[in-house]
Amino acid sequence: MHRAEMARRLGISRTTITTITRDLMERGVLVELSERADGGDEIDGRAGDQLAFHPMAGWIAGMSQVLDRICVRITDLTGHEVSSAEGPIGAKDEWQLRAEAAVYLLDRALKEGGGDRSDLLGVGIGLPGQINPVDGIVHGALADQPWHGINARQEMNRRLELPVFIENNVRLEAIAEAKWGAGQGIRDLMYVSMSSGIAAGFLFGGELYRGSVGGAGELGHVSIDVNGAACRCGNRGCLVLVAGAPAILSRLEATLGPSATMNDVLAANAAGDRPAQNVLAEAGSTVGRLLASMCNLLNPQRIVVGGQTSLAGAVVLDPLRESIIRYALTPSAALEVVASDLGGGPEAGAAGGAALALSKLTSSPEMLARLLQGSRAQ
Numbered sequence: 593m594h595r596a597e598m599a600r601r602l603g604i605s606r607t608t609i610t611t612i613t614r615d616l617m618e619r620g621v622l623v624e625l626s627e628r629a630d631g632g633d634e635i636d637g638r639a640g641d642q643l644a645f646h647p648m649a650g651w652i653a654g655m656s657q658v659l660d661r662i663c664v665r666i667t668d669l670t671g672h673e674v675s676s677a678e679g680p681i682g683a684k685d686e687w688q689l690r691a692e693a694a695v696y697l698l699d700r701a702l703k704e705g706g707g708d709r710s711d712l713l714g715v716g717i718g719l720p721g722q723i724n725p726v727d728g729i730v731h732g733a734l735a736d737q738p739w740h741g742i743n744a745r746q747e748m749n750r751r752l753e754l755p756v757f758i759e760n761n762v763r764l765e766a767i768a769e770a771k772w773g774a775g776q777g778i779r780d781l782m783y784v785s786m787s788s789g790i791a792a793g794f795l796f797g798g799e800l801y802r803g804s805v806g807g808a809g810e811l812g813h814v815s816i817d818v819n820g821a822a823c824r825c826g827n828r829g830c831l832v833l834v835a836g837a838p839a840i841l842s843r844l845e846a847t848l849g850p851s852a853t854m855n856d857v858l859a860a861n862a863a864g865d866r867p868a869q870n871v872l873a874e875a876g877s878t879v880g881r882l883l884a885s886m887c888n889l890l891n892p893q894r895i896v897v898g899g900q901t902s903l904a905g906a907v908v909l910d911p912l913r914e915s916i917i918r919y920a921l922t923p924s925a926a927l928e929v930v931a932s933d934l935g936g937g938p939e940a941g942a943a944g945g946a947a948l949a950l951s952k953l954t955s956s957p958e959m960l961a962r963l964l965q966g967s968r969a970q
């Protein structure tokens with residue numbers, strides 16, 4: 593923003609804003625855009641007196657955890673990665689252990705970047721489940737998950753003593769894809785993660801749509817067959833029972849063996865294994881049929897598909913796209929279906945966590961207070 597615009601918005605004189613911004617520049621909080629070393633696209637040669645936060649005035653952290661893995665990413669204030677860390681976690685490990693592991697990985701990434709928690713302005717954290725945006729409590733249909741009923745925001749805030757923002761992990765992947773990946777510049781975007789679970793993130797008008805209690809996007813437990821198998825959510829014939837990774841693995845048990853992983857399925861697909869290709873194609877086709885209904889209801893401009901199953905590429909994406917063309921109404925079916933750039937998973941979720949926390953910087957008094965306490969760029 594230009595100084596004149598700041599003075600106008602704050603209702604103070606140009607002289608006063610010059611004094612204040614000079615002080616903030618000396619303290620390494622603000623920088624003139626023309627001085628930015630990263631060559632950000634805001635520099636157009638005439639932006640000389642436009643001010644921005646100094647990229648290194650503070651750091652932002654994002655982290656995301658799934659059943660068996662936790663990823664952390666530290667970024668500067670332009671979103672560029674400073675460092676990252678990741679580690680495995682037991683699928684049955686309790687919340688306390690998971691929270692401690694997350695804090696350990698965060699501190700390790702900070703140390704690797706040459707800093708510590710005092711450099712962080714805020715943290716965006718992704719967890720599977722439906723996160724109520726008002727109270728920060730993790731809900732969800734699956735009461736056996738280790739984070740069910742936990743007030744994750746309060747818990748992580750107490751451990752880290754930092755501003756914490758909690759969001760569903762797939763919703764964070766959607767945010768990351770919109771900011772840095774295959775969804776850039778798209779106003780009405782649907783991101784779908786095909787992995788152990790199947791879930792979506794909706795960005796309408798560029799903003800994440802959470803729903804009233806954070807439940808928007810739970811595609812995996814939409815029933816597609818009333819006579820189908822019983823799901824642990826209490827429903828029957830859920831999409832995840834047909835197209836989730838465990839379902840794919842169980843259908844390929846005869847050819848790939850009982851201990852095969854999705855990596856084995858992807859390798860079999862790449863090697864031209866017909867059973868693997870057929871099962872993957874059917875998963876894509878089934879998900880596409882449900883997405884066709886979503887297209888009729890919500891009419892997105894682009895669907896980005898991520899998650900481990902989507903890494904199989906055309907064998908999944910082509911049938912998914914064909915299903916949409918076949919089952920959605922003509923105008924809604926005219927959309928792009930593309931593979932994610934970031935691959936989905938907790939790495940992308942961690943990037944989305946950083947993007948989420950970064951987006952809160954100008955509206956969070958706690959983050960701004962930390963920014964003014966001391967800049968890394970001083």
Ligand SMILES: [Zn+2]
Nearest residue numbers: 813823825830
């Ligand atoms: Zn279910």
